[in-house]
Amino acid sequence: MPLIKLLKTSTFRLAVIYLALFAASAITLLAYVYWNTAGFLARQTDEAVEVEIAGLADQYRQGGLPLLVHTVIQRSRDPGQSLYLVLDPAGRVLAGTLDARPQVEPGPDGWFDFNYNRKTLDGTEVKAARARAFFLQEGFYLLVGRDVQERREIENLITNALIWAIGLTVALGLAGGLFMSRNMLARVDDINHSSRDIMEGDLSQRLPIAGTGDELDQLGRNLNAMLDQIEALMTGMRQVTDNVAHDLRSPLNRLRNRLEVTLMQEASPEDYKLALEKTIAEADGLLGTFNALLMIARAEAGSLRDSMTWVDLSATLHDAAELYEPVAEENDLAFAVDVPEGLTIWGNRELLSQAVANLLDNAIKHGMPQTGNAARVIEIAAAPDPARSGRGVILSVGDHGPGIPEEERQHVLERFVRLEASRNTPGSGLGLSLVAAVARLHGGVIELADNDPGLRVTLSLPVSGR
Numbered sequence: 001m002p003l004i005k006l007l008k009t010s011t012f013r014l015a016v017i018y019l020a021l022f023a024a025s026a027i028t029l030l031a032y033v034y035w036n037t038a039g040f041l042a043r044q045t046d047e048a049v050e051v052e053i054a055g056l057a058d059q060y061r062q063g064g065l066p067l068l069v070h071t072v073i074q075r076s077r078d079p080g081q082s083l084y085l086v087l088d089p090a091g092r093v094l095a096g097t098l099d100a101r102p103q104v105e106p107g108p109d110g111w112f113d114f115n116y117n118r119k120t121l122d123g124t125e126v127k128a129a130r131a132r133a134f135f136l137q138e139g140f141y142l143l144v145g146r147d148v149q150e151r152r153e154i155e156n157l158i159t160n161a162l163i164w165a166i167g168l169t170v171a172l173g174l175a176g177g178l179f180m181s182r183n184m185l186a187r188v189d190d191i192n193h194s195s196r197d198i199m200e201g202d203l204s205q206r207l208p209i210a211g212t213g214d215e216l217d218q219l220g221r222n223l224n225a226m227l228d229q230i231e232a233l234m235t236g237m238r239q240v241t242d243n244v245a246h247d248l249r250s251p252l253n254r255l256r257n258r259l260e261v262t263l264m265q266e267a268s269p270e271d272y273k274l275a276l277e278k279t280i281a282e283a284d285g286l287l288g289t290f291n292a293l294l295m296i297a298r299a300e301a302g303s304l305r306d307s308m309t310w311v312d313l314s315a316t317l318h319d320a321a322e323l324y325e326p327v328a329e330e331n332d333l334a335f336a337v338d339v340p341e342g343l344t345i346w347g348n349r350e351l352l353s354q355a356v357a358n359l360l361d362n363a364i365k366h367g368m369p370q371t372g373n374a375a376r377v378i379e380i381a382a383a384p385d386p387a388r389s390g391r392g393v394i395l396s397v398g399d400h401g402p403g404i405p406e407e408e409r410q411h412v413l414e415r416f417v418r419l420e421a422s423r424n425t426p427g428s429g430l431g432l433s434l435v436a437a438v439a440r441l442h443g444g445v446i447e448l449a450d451n452d453p454g455l456r457v458t459l460s461l462p463v464s465g466r
Contacts, residue, residue, distance in 0.1 A: 015173065015174075015176065016173075016174075018173075019169070019170065019173030019174065022169065022173065023166060023169050023170060023173070026165065026166065026169055027162075027166060030161075030162045030165060030166075031162070033158070034155075034158045034159065034162060037154070037155075037158060038155050038158070041151045041154065041155070042151070045130055045146050045148055045151060046111070046130075048081075048082075048146055049130070049131065049132055049144055049145060049146055052082060052144045053132065053134075053144050055071075056068060056071060056072070056142070056144065059071045060136070065136065065137075065140060068086065068136075068142070069086055069094050069095045072084045072086050072094075072095040072096055073095045076095060076096055076097045079097050081146050081147045081150075082097075082144075082145070082146055082147075083096075083097050083098060083116070083129055083131060083143070083144070083145040083146060083147060084096040084097050084098070084143065084144060084145075085097070085098040085101065085141070085142070085143040086140065086141070086142055086143075087101060087140065087141040088139075088140060088141075089138060089139030089140065091141075094140075096143070098116060098143065099117070101141065101143070102114040102116065102129075102131070102143075106132070106133050109132075110132045110133060110134065111130065111131070111132050112130070112131065112132075112133070113128065113129070113130050113148075114128075114129055114130075114131070115127065115128055115129070116129055118147070127147055127149045128147070128148050128149050128152050129145050129146065129147050129148055129149075130145055130146060130148045131143050131144060131145025131146070132144055132145065188216075190207075190208045191207050191208065191216075191220070194206065194207050194208065195207070198227065203227065203230065203231045203234060204231070205227075206224045206227060207219075207220040207223050207224055207227075208220065209221065209224075251282050251285060251286055252286070254282060255279055255282040255283070258275055258278060258279060258282075259275065259279060262275040305348075305441070307348055308346055308347055308348050309346070309347075309349065310344050310345075310346055311344060311345055311346070311347045311348075311349045311352055312342075312343070312344050313343045313344060313345050313352065313382065313393055313395065314339050314340065314341050314342060314343040314344075314382065316349070316352055316353055316356060317337070317339045317356060317380060317382055317395065318337065318339060319353075320353065320356045320357055320360055321335050321337050321360070321380055323357075324357070324360045324361070324364065327364055328360075328364050328378060331364055331368065332376060333364060333367060333368070333376050333377070333378055334376065334377050334378070335377070335378050335380060336377045336378070336379045336380065337380045337381075338379070338380070338381040338382075339380065339381065339382040339395075340382070340383065343382055343383075343384070343393050344463070345393055345442070345461055345462070345463050345464070346463065346464040347442045347461070348438075348441070348442075351438045351441065352438065352442075354434060354438070355434060355435045355438040355439075355459070356395075356397075358431040358432070358434055358435050359397040359431075359435060359457055360378070360380070360397060361431060362431050362432065362457075363378045363397050363398075363399040363401075363455075364378065366399065366401045366402070366455075367399025367400060367401040367454065367455075368401050369400045369401060369453070369454075370401065370402050370453070371453070374400040374453055374454070375400050376400070377400065378397065378398070378399050379396070379397070379398040379399075379451075379456075380395075380396075380397055381395065381396050381398075382394065382395040382396075385460055385461075387460075388460075388462060388463075391462060391463045391464075392444075392460060392461060392462045392463055393460075393461050393463065394458060394459070394460050394461075395458070395459050395461070396456055396457065396458040396459070397456070397457050398451040398454060398455065398456035398457075399451065399454045399455055399456075400451060400453055400454035401453075401454050401455065402453075402454075403450060403451065403453060403454050403455040404448060404455050406450070409448040410448075412432055412448070413432050413433060413436045413446065413448075414433060432446075432448075432457070435457070435459070439459050439460075439461065442461050442462070443461070443462050444459055444460050444461035444462060445459075445460050446458070446459055447459075447460070
């Protein structure tokens with residue numbers, strides 16, 4: 001993978017920004033540690049020198065210069081890290097651990113740093129020191145200091161550790177940024193490759209999922225779910241187109257043939273009237289099919305959510321039962337309504353009414369019992385949904401007809417699907433499709449079950465999907 005491509009990725013840029021912030025924090029922390037450590041060692045050195053000066057000053061006050069020189073000679077026998085030097089006015093060494101006065105001018109406070117030669121078993125070494133100097137009465141010179149070589153070495157060690165830590169942090173951060181960018185870019189390239197295939201028309205392609213559960217996996221799952229829905233819609237559109245062409249061709253042919261036959265032969269006004277009435281009936285059926293398709297499309301698109309309001313579902317069910325009761329009686333069927341008052345949900349009144357009407361219409365058309373001992377009753381029921389803790393409603397319509405085989409129950413929810421047993425009854429095969437679309441629009445589910453005998457269609461709807 002080209003390096004320049006890696007360097008241009010947002011992942012690498014984010015890694016560099018994070019690295020810069022982390023490095024700045026590390027530098028600040030290490031600088032604080034260095035500052036405090038070096039400051040503590042410097043203060044400790046100065047305090048030790050000040051203690052030495054205070055002791056010698058006390059000796060000088062008590063016995064003058066002779067006692068001071070005597071004390072310096074004694075301390076110089078085992079000086080440790082301490083340095084001493086006493087000079088006469090002529091610059092000759094009277095006592096101390098140094099051979100000569102350092103050629104460094106003291107600061108305003110009398111402190112100064114210098115290098116000196118220290119004898120060892122292997123020869124002479126140059127050491128660093130810090131001292132304070134005084135001029136005594138009659139031109140005598142006193143220097144009191146300490147060897148700070150170890151302190152300087154500790155400071156250099158901390159400085160080197162700081163530099164190495166910063167260098168390693170930057171190097172490892174850049175390496176980590178390149179590694180993360182490489183992995184991220186590889187996954188993004190896979191996503192782009194799949195996306196290009198999808199844009200070229202291969203809707204069966206899906207974005208790769210690494211299985212790590214990270215943000216890219218979540219994005220991939222969401223996009224794959226969206227692609228599943230798009231593919232289902234496209235497949236549904238093709239099926240609808242095919243079904244419309246197949247199912248509407250027959251009524252259109254009948255309509256045309258009827259008009260053609262009527263025009264080809266001598267016909268009375270009554271014949272023309274009858275032909276026109278049948279033509280109007282065929283046209284009404286076609287319009288009903290197109291209206292059902294349009295209503296399903298609007299429900300599936302969700303464009304009717306803005307028109308939702310609180311709907312009295314109890315009243316809707318009672319009104320539908322009252323409207324279809326005469327039709328049921330004509331077919332020697334009766335309604336058994338078990339719907340309490342006050343069931344309300346947030347929904348589209350028109351679609352809910354149409355869905356209930358479709359369920360009742362299907363139950364009347366296909367609910368005729370096949371055996372003499374089956375009840376000739378269509379059961380309409382509704383109640384609060386216990387699975388939603390009272391925040392949902394379950395409504396159902398059940399008949400005691402032949403029912404629908406279990407393996408066909410999902411199939412009949414598709415558009416233009418009609419089982420062989422219902423081919424001789426009027427209809428377009430869109431009734432249950434509309435009911436399923438209305439259920440999805442309201443955030444609910446539809447279930448087809450055995451009514452022992454017959455079919456029971458159940459809708460589970462939330463009170464409010466907002």
